[in-house]
Amino acid sequence: MFSKVLVANRGEIALRVIRACRELGVRSVAVYSDADAAAPHVREADEAVNVGPAPSAESYLRGDRVVEAAKRVGAEAIHPGYGFLSEREWFARLVRDEGLVFIGPPPEAIAAMGSKTAARQLAIAAGVPVVPGTTSALRDAAEAERIAQEFGYPVLLKAAAGGGGKGMRVVRESRELASLLDAARREAKNAFGDDAVYVEKYIVGPRHVEIQVLGDQHGTMLSLGERECSVQRRHQKMIEEAPSVAVSPERRRQMGETAVRAARAAGYVNAGTCEFLLDQDGRFYFLEMNTRLQVEHPVTELVTGIDLVQWQLRIAAGEQLPFAQEEIGPRGWAIECRITSEDPDNGFLPSTGRIEYLHVPSGPGVRWDGGIEIGSEVGLHYDPMLAKLIVWAPDRERAVERMHRALLELTVQGVETSRDFHLRVMEDDEFRRGAIEIQWLERRLPTLVKTTPPENGVLVAAVAAALLAHRDRSGRVSPGKNDRPALGNGGTNASEDVTPADPWKQAARREAIGDRW
Numbered sequence: 001m002f003s004k005v006l007v008a009n010r011g012e013i014a015l016r017v018i019r020a021c022r023e024l025g026v027r028s029v030a031v032y033s034d035a036d037a038a039a040p041h042v043r044e045a046d047e048a049v050n051v052g053p054a055p056s057a058e059s060y061l062r063g064d065r066v067v068e069a070a071k072r073v074g075a076e077a078i079h080p081g082y083g084f085l086s087e088r089e090w091f092a093r094l095v096r097d098e099g100l101v102f103i104g105p106p107p108e109a110i111a112a113m114g115s116k117t118a119a120r121q122l123a124i125a126a127g128v129p130v131v132p133g134t135t136s137a138l139r140d141a142a143e144a145e146r147i148a149q150e151f152g153y154p155v156l157l158k159a160a161a162g163g164g165g166k167g168m169r170v171v172r173e174s175r176e177l178a179s180l181l182d183a184a185r186r187e188a189k190n191a192f193g194d195d196a197v198y199v200e201k202y203i204v205g206p207r208h209v210e211i212q213v214l215g216d217q218h219g220t221m222l223s224l225g226e227r228e229c230s231v232q233r234r235h236q237k238m239i240e241e242a243p244s245v246a247v248s249p250e251r252r253r254q255m256g257e258t259a260v261r262a263a264r265a266a267g268y269v270n271a272g273t274c275e276f277l278l279d280q281d282g283r284f285y286f287l288e289m290n291t292r293l294q295v296e297h298p299v300t301e302l303v304t305g306i307d308l309v310q311w312q313l314r315i316a317a318g319e320q321l322p323f324a325q326e327e328i329g330p331r332g333w334a335i336e337c338r339i340t341s342e343d344p345d346n347g348f349l350p351s352t353g354r355i356e357y358l359h360v361p362s363g364p365g366v367r368w369d370g371g372i373e374i375g376s377e378v379g380l381h382y383d384p385m386l387a388k389l390i391v392w393a394p395d396r397e398r399a400v401e402r403m404h405r406a407l408l409e410l411t412v413q414g415v416e417t418s419r420d421f422h423l424r425v426m427e428d429d430e431f432r433r434g435a436i437e438i439q440w441l442e443r444r445l446p447t448l449v450k451t452t453p454p455e456n457g458v459l460v461a462a463v464a465a466a467l468l469a470h471r472d473r474s475g476r477v478s479p480g481k482n483d484r485p486a487l488g489n490g491g492t493n494a495s496e497d498v499t500p501a502d503p504w505k506q507a508a509r510r511e512a513i514g515d516r517w
Contacts, residue, residue, distance in 0.1 A: 009081030011371030014041035020309040033059035077101035086292040113289040126265035133200030159188035160196035165235025206277040211259035223256030240296035245434035299334035333399040344421035351416035361409035
């Protein structure tokens with residue numbers, strides 16, 4: 001095992017890796033930008049090195065500075081987390097060339113799966129089912145039209161070099177193809193520096209289901225089961241769970257074997273994820289491979305009992321996986337909500353500010369992977385994700401209820417967050433039935449960002465406002481959005497008599513203080 005590892009990331013994932021290192025007796029080194037000098041991951045690491053100004057392009061994305069820092073402090077390996085440098089083939093190669101260990105797949109595997117078109121070609125050669133489409137970039141609109149006519153509309157334009165919905169457009173009819181192709185190319189160029197776009201048949205109403213794989217340097221490659229990632233907004237995942245209500249044991253075996261075959265074809269080692277579309281008839285199609293740790297890895301950890309981050313470190317150090325495929329299967333149910341500094345009731349606009357108060361949920365089956373604390377400054381330099389709230393329960397129904405309870409316990413003051421949005425999702429009848437697919441959230445969003453107040457809401461709100469004004473005069477502070485007053489002795493509310501169990505009073509209180517429910 002390594003004696004010292006540099007963590008080339010920030011926020012909650014940096015803390016997650018630092019904790020894994022500590023449990024393995026490995027010293028950790030944090031890197032930070034000027035904006036993150038007081039961040040929790042800097043304090044929690046054994047050492048910390050500044051790598052530049054606040055913009056990520058001048059700090060966290062400066063692979064040369066990261067490698068130089070690792071060598072300067074005597075680190076033997078670098079863990080990239082997710083995002084930033086994690087899927088950059090050139091960075092993995094630089095780390096290796098400088099005599100360090102990259103805790104992730106070989107650069108050749110990253111390159112093989114880094115381009116969606118190259119990954120499709122590799123998957124087809126390995127006998128992995130893919131969505132009907134092209135295996136090379138489109139030359140022009142005329143070629144795109146010919147292929148679209150062959151597949152039949154609708155079709156999907158996708159950037160060859162990226163993900164996260166960038167450079168992606170759904171084309172429903174011929175007359176909009178040329179303009180949408182131009183738009184997809186421009187966005188792909190801006191996001192990835194590459195305007196290559198290819199086309200796929202658009203699968204109507206599929207689920208987004210991914211398979212976690214884990215492989216060592218001794219030839220073992222395992223599937224750790226599926227994650228349901230269909231709750232998405234603009235192709236960005238918001239809620240994930242494991243397992244999936246749509247995947248039977250036999251389908252799990254088939255998808256797992258397919259993912260392992262794709263990973264082997266790429267020469268893959270360490271943790272990775274194969275993403276699939278699962279259509280309404282149970283057919284599944286390979287989309288791409290994420291050659292890194294996923295944001296949603298905790299749900300797999302909770303249902304398998306396998307610490308993915310520790311095994312990333314162990315595999316990179318040369319250890320062999322001790323598990324057999326038949327020993328791995330889901331136990332219970334896990335759900336993850338991404339807590340972001342966004343205002344869902346205002347178009348998910350980013351929110352900035354200082355974390356004035358934070359109360360983290362706890363209790364049976366609750367896990368908080370957070371990167372913030374009281375006093376943390378939330379700006380616009382980085383991704384808006386503040387933390388991940390994850391729960392485990394024996395079955396899905398109880399996992400949903402536990403997540404609902406945990407969200408009610410969560411309090412973040414100082415910035416707007418997605419907490420209330422997640423609460424509404426947990427209360428949604430379709431979600432509770434598992435009746436979701438990748439367009440579900442876009443359809444349901446109007447009902448999830450605000451609720452109509454009761455008919456007498458104005459009157460009740462006026463009374464509530466008067467009560468709150470009276471309490472303000474008494475020296476008490478009125479709570480704001482995402483606030484949940486602390487409980488006093490006996491479980492009663494110490495600062496007000498409106499409890500989370502009474503939604504009508506909650507709505508009135510929020511209306512009274514200028515909040516939207």
